[in-house]
Amino acid sequence: xxxxxxEIRGLKTxxxxxxxxxxxxxxxxxxxxxxxxxxxxxxxxxxxxxTTTCLSIVGLLPPAARxxxxxxxxxxxxxxxxxxxxxxxxxxxxIAMILQDPMASLNPLFSIYTQVAEPAYYHLGMRSxxxxxxxxxxxxxxxxxSPAMRMRGYPHQMSGGMRQRIVGAxxxxxxxxxxxxDEPTTNLDVTxxxxxxxxxxxxxxxxxxALIFVTHNLGIVAKMCNQMAVMYAGRIVxxxxxxxxxxxxxxxxxxxxxxxxxxxxxxxPLYAIPGQPPDLAHPPPGCAFHPxxxxxxxxxxxxxxxxxxxxLNWTARCWLAA
Amino acid sequence: xxxxxxxxxxVRKHFPxxxxxxxxxxxxxxxAVEGISFTIAAAxxxxxxxxxxxxxTTTAKLILLxxxxxxxxxxxxxxxxxxxxxxxxxxxxxxxxxxFQDPFGxxxxxxxxxxxxxxxxxxxxxxxxxxxxxxxxxxxxxxxxRPDVASLFxxxxxxxxxxxxxxxxALVTDTRLIVLDEPVSALDVSIRAQIITQLEQLQKxxxxxxxxxxxxxxxxxxISHRIAVMYLGQxxxxxxxxxxxxxxxxxxxxxxxxxxxxxxxxxxxERLGLKGEIPxxxxxxxxxxxxxxxxRAMPRCAEEVPATRQVAPGHSVSCHLYEAMSFEHTVGGxx
Numbered sequence: 001x002x003x004x005x006x007e008i009r010g011l012k013t014x015x016x017x018x019x020x021x022x023x024x025x026x027x028x029x030x031x032x033x034x035x036x037x038x039x040x041x042x043x044x045x046x047x048x049x050x051t052t053t054c055l056s057i058v059g060l061l062p063p064a065a066r067x068x069x070x071x072x073x074x075x076x077x078x079x080x081x082x083x084x085x086x087x088x089x090x091x092x093x094x095i096a097m098i099l100q101d102p103m104a105s106l107n108p109l110f111s112i113y114t115q116v117a118e119p120a121y122y123h124l125g126m127r128s129x130x131x132x133x134x135x136x137x138x139x140x141x142x143x144x145x146s147p148a149m150r151m152r153g154y155p156h157q158m159s160g161g162m163r164q165r166i167v168g169a170x171x172x173x174x175x176x177x178x179x180x181x182d183e184p185t186t187n188l189d190v191t192x193x194x195x196x197x198x199x200x201x202x203x204x205x206x207x208x209x210a211l212i213f214v215t216h217n218l219g220i221v222a223k224m225c226n227q228m229a230v231m232y233a234g235r236i237v238x239x240x241x242x243x244x245x246x247x248x249x250x251x252x253x254x255x256x257x258x259x260x261x262x263x264x265x266x267x268x269p270l271y272a273i274p275g276q277p278p279d280l281a282h283p284p285p286g287c288a289f290h291p292x293x294x295x296x297x298x299x300x301x302x303x304x305x306x307x308x309x310x311x312l313n314w315t316a317r318c319w320l321a322a
Numbered sequence: 323x324x325x326x327x328x329x330x331x332x333v334r335k336h337f338p339x340x341x342x343x344x345x346x347x348x349x350x351x352x353x354a355v356e357g358i359s360f361t362i363a364a365a366x367x368x369x370x371x372x373x374x375x376x377x378x379t380t381t382a383k384l385i386l387l388x389x390x391x392x393x394x395x396x397x398x399x400x401x402x403x404x405x406x407x408x409x410x411x412x413x414x415x416x417x418x419x420x421x422f423q424d425p426f427g428x429x430x431x432x433x434x435x436x437x438x439x440x441x442x443x444x445x446x447x448x449x450x451x452x453x454x455x456x457x458x459x460x461x462x463x464x465x466x467x468r469p470d471v472a473s474l475f476x477x478x479x480x481x482x483x484x485x486x487x488x489x490x491x492a493l494v495t496d497t498r499l500i501v502l503d504e505p506v507s508a509l510d511v512s513i514r515a516q517i518i519t520q521l522e523q524l525q526k527x528x529x530x531x532x533x534x535x536x537x538x539x540x541x542x543x544x545i546s547h548r549i550a551v552m553y554l555g556q557x558x559x560x561x562x563x564x565x566x567x568x569x570x571x572x573x574x575x576x577x578x579x580x581x582x583x584x585x586x587x588x589x590x591x592e593r594l595g596l597k598g599e600i601p602x603x604x605x606x607x608x609x610x611x612x613x614x615x616x617x618r619a620m621p622r623c624a625e626e627v628p629a630t631r632q633v634a635p636g637h638s639v640s641c642h643l644y645e646a647m648s649f650e651h652t653v654g655g656x657x
Contacts, residue, residue: 045510159599189373190537194581194594216511219540219583223591242587260515262540263585265567269522270515270544276480277510 003076005177005210006034006057011070013049013056024280026052026065028234034227036177039204039211041221041242043257044231045277050214053231054180057212058095059087075177093123096171098181102163106155112139112166113151119174138169141206143199161192165199172203182214197224218261222246227313230254233278233288240314250308250316252293287318295320325400326361327531328385328499333358333394335380339604352603354380356555357394362499365525367532369546369563371539371578375600377555378535382501385533386420398499416446419492423504425484429476435462436472439491446495461490464527466520482513486520493524499531506541518545539582543567548636551575554611555603557630561637571639573616610642618643 013027027049034040042050055061057072059079072079074094082090091097096119099105106115116135120126126134139147142165155163164184171179181200185193201224204211213224221228221242229239230253238251249255259271275292278284284291290300297319307315308322335355355377362368372378383389385396387403396403398414406414419442422428429438439458443449449457459469465486476484485505492500502521506514522545524530536542542549543563551559551566551574559572570576577596584591595617601607607614613623623642630640 045512161599189600190539190581191373191577191594191596192599195596198593217583218511219585222584222587222589246586257511260512261585262515262518262538262544264540264543264579264582265564267544267564270519272516272519273512274516276482 004033004035005038005075006032006212007071007073008032008053008057009071009073011053011056011072012068013052013061013065014068015052015065017064022281025234025283026280027056030070030231030234030236032229032236032239034178034210034212036210037204037208038227039213039225041225041228042212042214042231043216043218043221043228045216047277047280048231049234049280050231051182054097054182054212054214057180058091058097059084060091060097089123092119092176093174094176095178095180096174096176098164098167098171098179098184100183100186102160102167102187103155105167106163108155110154111151112153112155112158116151116166116169116173119170123174134173135169138173139166141172141203142166142169143195144169161188161196164188164196168196168200168203172207172209175207176209178210178212180212180214183216184213185220186217200224218257230257233283234280235288235317237289237318238316240311244311244314250310250314250321251318252295252320253289254316256292256294325363326397327364327366327399328362328533329397329400330361330381330385331359331395331397333381333384333396334392335377335384335389336392350604353555353606354603355384355391356606358550358552358555358557359394360550360557360560362531362533364498364531365529366548367525367534367546369542369549370533370535370552371537371542371549372552373537373600375554375603376552377603378552379503381552382420382503382533382535385499385501386418387415412446416442416495417498418501419495419497419499420501420503421485421488421492421505424508425481425488426508428488429484431476433475434472435474435476435479435487438476438487439472439494442491442495457494458490461494464493464524465490480513481509482516485509485513485517489517489521489524493528493530497530499533502532502534504536505534507536507538514541521545539567539578540585551578554600554606556611556640558612558641559637559639561634565634565637569634569637571633571637571644572612572641573618573643574612577617610640 009031011027011030015024015026030053044050056067067080113135116138117131120131120134135151136147139151144150144165185196188196225242228242228245229236232253238254245254249258256271256273260273273292278288286302287300287305290296300319305317305319307317310316310321333355334357336351336353339350339352370378384391403414436458440454443454458472462469467486506517534542534545546563549563549566550557553574559575570579577594580591580594596615598615609625610623610628613619628640628642630638631644632638633644
């Protein structure tokens with residue numbers, strides 16, 4: 001087997017607040033492997049640690065958070081050992097990130113050209129005419145009409161869908177191997193979302209870039225991804241091929257998430273997961289999901305289960321899967 | 323058919339737009355809602371679906387009497403709401419309530435949950451303090467919260483719980499119609515299912531009607547009995563929700579179905595044939611408003627506004643493609 005592009009092993013990221021007296025274990029023992037050209041869907045509810053996992057990869061954690069264990073290898077390089085300066089060189093050239101709100105990720109004071117050109121200027125050393133050509137190419141790749149004219153414009157002159165595509169062009173500008181997209185379509189209308197997702201699939205086919213899709217929308221995972229990892233309370237509770245997990249989910253949380261999804265044209269009652277996600281500062285003992293789990297056993301309240309292999313590259317963290 | 327609880331007939335709403343620094347001169351009109359008609363029966367849910375800027379929220383405001391229509395009438399229980407005055411108007415405001423999208427913005431952070439829920443009662447009824455207290459406890463239980471949460475503040479609740487509080491507030495006045503303006507868009511998936519299920523149960527128990535506004539077809543189709551699809555201020559198609567999903571007629575409805583995300587990885591969809599983005603309501607396209615983006619547009623679509631035709635019982639569509647078909651139906655006798 002070829003070496004994977006991204007290999008995360010036992011990642012732990014904690015937030016230290018109140019001068020270190022309160023510790024929130026936002027990411028606990030997360031392992032992910034991703035090969036070139038693959039798309040991973042990282043699924044879970046708000047506050048489950050999806051975004052913290054991604055910020056740990058790109059090294060953009062807020063000051064209160066620290067990676068306290070595990071390793072992150074990207075194309076053989078251990079990112080956890082890198083200095084801030086070295087990370088800056090990798091961001092934009094090897095890893096890129098697309099954030100949820102395109103209005104907040106674009107600077108309203110700079111032209112589209114300046115913002116799309118920046119990664120190519122710094123990471124690829126492009127200048128003047130070749131740089132201009134590159135920006136035009138990128139904007140054309142994300143289907144911006146008349147790119148030569150549009151690149152002189154500013155973010156406020158673009159619609160929401162166009163802005164998000166420009167953020168996509170910036171992510172592509174440095175020729176990355178991995179793009180992390182954190183809920184990139186939540187603010188878009190349905191038809192614009194479908195156009196954007198089709199575009200990302202085309203780009204992936206052309207460039208072979210690996211994608212991590214952070215989302216709570218399982219429909220996006222079904223459409224876009226081949227691998228998925230379900231997170232709950234800072235841990236990955238189940239991961240494997242999308243087809244396997246949608247076909248026969250082994251973890252009750254995965255099953256519940258799939259059951260709570262409204263399916264087009266079906267009037268079957270939705271499965272409502274009772275209760276709320278736990279507070280990570282005071283997680284429940286045992287398996288973190290047991291208070292909301294419909295199949296919980298007595299031991300679930302005291303003992304935390306381990307990853308149980310369920311098939312090829314398929315694990316579930318549940319006593320029932322054993 | 324039973325008499326409609328709410329009957330919206332040919333309603334238009336145009337907003338003036340001025341030019342110049344102080345908006346002195348009116349130079350144009352934004353035709354936010356351009357001649358829409360629909361009905362909602364008792365204990366029925368009508369889904370109103372469309373993308374941003376299509377006029378969904380303006381429609382909600384017109385029903386809630388926050389805006390007055392430029393033309394057309396809205397009837398509630400057979401009475402024109404524009405003519406309501408005094409106690410009759412208060413009665414209407416009591417019977418029609420609203421739940422907004424963002425439960426963080428719609429609940430005052432400075433009021434206790436009990437005061438938020440009892441405020442409509444204090445305005446609309448002469449109930450005693452004890453009776454109000456009892457009613458608040460009753461609606462809190464209806465939405466699945468413990469009655470003792472009435473003494474807490476909104477910040478002590480999660481998004482899903484806040485949305486329950488908003489629903490409790492909307493139910494407290496013996497409400498007959500609730501306008502739900504994207505009530506689950508801001509919530510997590512698992513919580514979304516809780517709220518949808520709760521709304522469905524409340525309807526069964528109380529016989530309340532809903533106007534459910536949303537843009538996610540799967541969710542809207544799940545909760546609604548009938549669906550009206552809006553595009554740029556007009557309703558382009560209305561049908562029973564199962565009929566609409568199985569047999570969409572208007573090219574825009576078809577595009578919405580293609581754009582809806584699959585429920586399973588094997589459930590492959592064709593690519594979306596739509597081009598471009600939603601045009602501005604300031605200068606809507608001529609003829610059929612959808613024609614610049616329509617994959618099946620014909621030359622006449624740019625010139626003639628399509629009439630609304632019934633293509634099957636309870637299924638009407640505004641599109642030139644279905645003229646011949648609807649002709650047979652009109653001959654067959656349906657109006």
